[in-house]
Amino acid sequence: MPLLEDEIINKAKSVDLKSFLESQGFNFIEESTNNYRSKEEHTLVVTYKYETPIYFWYKYGQQGNIINYVMSNITSNDFRKAVKYLLKDSINSTRQTLCYKKNSAETKRASIDIKYSTNEIKHVYGYLCKTRGINAKVINEFISKGLLGEDERHNALFLHLNEMNKVVGADKCGTNSYINTRFKGVVSGSNQNYxxxxxxxxxxxxxxxxxxxxxxxxxxxxxxxxxxxxxxxxxxxxxxxxxxxxxxxxxxxxxxxxxxxxxxxxxxxxxxxxxxxxxxxxxxxxxxxxxxxxxxxxxxxxxxx
Missing domain, CATH: 3.40.1360.10 (Dna Topoisomerase Vi A Subunit; Chain: A, domain 2)
Structure with missing residues (x-):
């Protein structure tokens, strides 16, 4: 298997680290100049103090550049797959690979803007079972995978998970069986890639x-x-x-x-x-x-x- 060219590797490294992590569902606050901490994972830190942006995930003993992150958390320590994962059309392949570098508008849509529960979902359960004919065993299967939720207005949420099983979006549907037209839509803040x-x-x-x-x-x-x-x-x-x-x-x-x-x-x-x-x-x-x-x-x- 031929070695990857330095130019291709450098392209992968140039994908913005913080934007990439935001596309994965993380949100960051700026703690100090060029230092950011995840709101969801407090031990995950991104710093731009060095020539190459670096992350530290103290909870898992991880640190390194964007390629190191993808290897540790997505591609099972496969370097070549990590590079391909970060680039588009940089390696000879019959398939395109997804480039996760986002513009500012996209990164702001990485976390859904709604409160919901994956435990108290009796309205969703009733809607799917009684109105849609879904049996209880199937509903429980999707619940067990973390794919169903219910918001404060008792709308059904069909949760979008990324490859790390983090919620990055949701479809929303009303559960009121007494009205003919139910609200349907995508929850604000959903990552449109999932x-x-x-x-x-x-x-x-x-x-x-x-x-x-x-x-x-x-x-x-x-x-x-x-x-x-x-x-x-x-x-x-x-x-x-x-x-x-x-x-x-x-x-x-x-x-x-x-x-x-x-x-x-x-x-x-x-x-x-x-x-x-x-x-x-x-x-x-x-x-x-x-x-x-x-x-x-x-x-x-x-x-x-």
């Missing part, structure tokens, strides 16, 4: 793409016995297909994208756009059962069973 995702196995081959978390959970309930080594992803809308790049960059074993969007014009448009944008992957249409049963989405399919 979506609601559920992992099955450890080395993912297939990425299943949905428009909404409810459809993802419904699909899982219907097909869980035959799902292996795959990642289920809700993009939170048929147009938000750029999110897919985050996951195929992080999990390089993914070689197939199965599009499970709605059985309507916008869903078909999303399928065609994904097929055109991600040509390095095998893109499949996963909506055959929706068409054969004459339903719009996988929750409707579940409710008809």
């Amino acid at each position: 979506g609601f995702a559920y992992k099955i196995g450890t080395k993912f081959k297939n990425l299943m793409v949905f428009e909404a978390p409810i459809d993802l959970i419904s699909y899982f309930q219907i097909n869980q016995s035959i799902l292996h080594n795959c990642l289920l992803l809700s993009t939170g809308g048929s147009a938000k297909i750029n999110i897919i790049q985050t996951y195929i960059s992080i999990y390089e074993s993914i070689d197939t994208i199965c599009v499970c969007t709605d059985n309507d014009d916008s869903g078909h448009k999303a399928y065609m756009n994904i097929k055109n944008q991600y040509r390095n992957c095998n893109v499949m249409d996963g909506r055959q059962e929706l068409r054969s049963k004459g339903v719009k989405d996988f929750n409707e399919l579940l409710m008809k069973r």
Whole structure:
């Protein structure tokens, strides 16, 4: 395996350390000139006092530059993967890798701006079970993975986790069964590079793409016995297909994208756009059962069973 060129390594080192960590879900306060401490992890410190920005994570006995951080916390001490993780189009590959250097507007959106609980979620439980037909075992599975929450107004939160399992965003949906139109949207402050995702196995081959978390959970309930080594992803809308790049960059074993969007014009448009944008992957249409049963989405399919 050829050695990485110094120019490529230096490019990886030049990715701004604090901005990168903010994209991972951390928030920092400036303690003194060029010194920053994480609000969430008080033992995580970033300093710009030296020629190269350095982090110290005293809790885990870590210190070093941005490549050291990625090696220690993301790529299992694999130097080459850490460099690839930080760069885009710098190493010969048939795939793009994600560059995490953010502009100032993006880094301000790294932490969700809402109070919520992952323990007291009886309204969410009732909504999913009674209104959406999700069984208790499946709901408990998603709760156990830290993927469901409830805010102070009893809205359901479908939490977005990054590769370090930190909450970096959420979809929000009203749970009131007595009104026909429920509030839906993305929580303010969500990192737009991530979506609601559920992992099955450890080395993912297939990425299943949905428009909404409810459809993802419904699909899982219907097909869980035959799902292996795959990642289920809700993009939170048929147009938000750029999110897919985050996951195929992080999990390089993914070689197939199965599009499970709605059985309507916008869903078909999303399928065609994904097929055109991600040509390095095998893109499949996963909506055959929706068409054969004459339903719009996988929750409707579940409710008809």
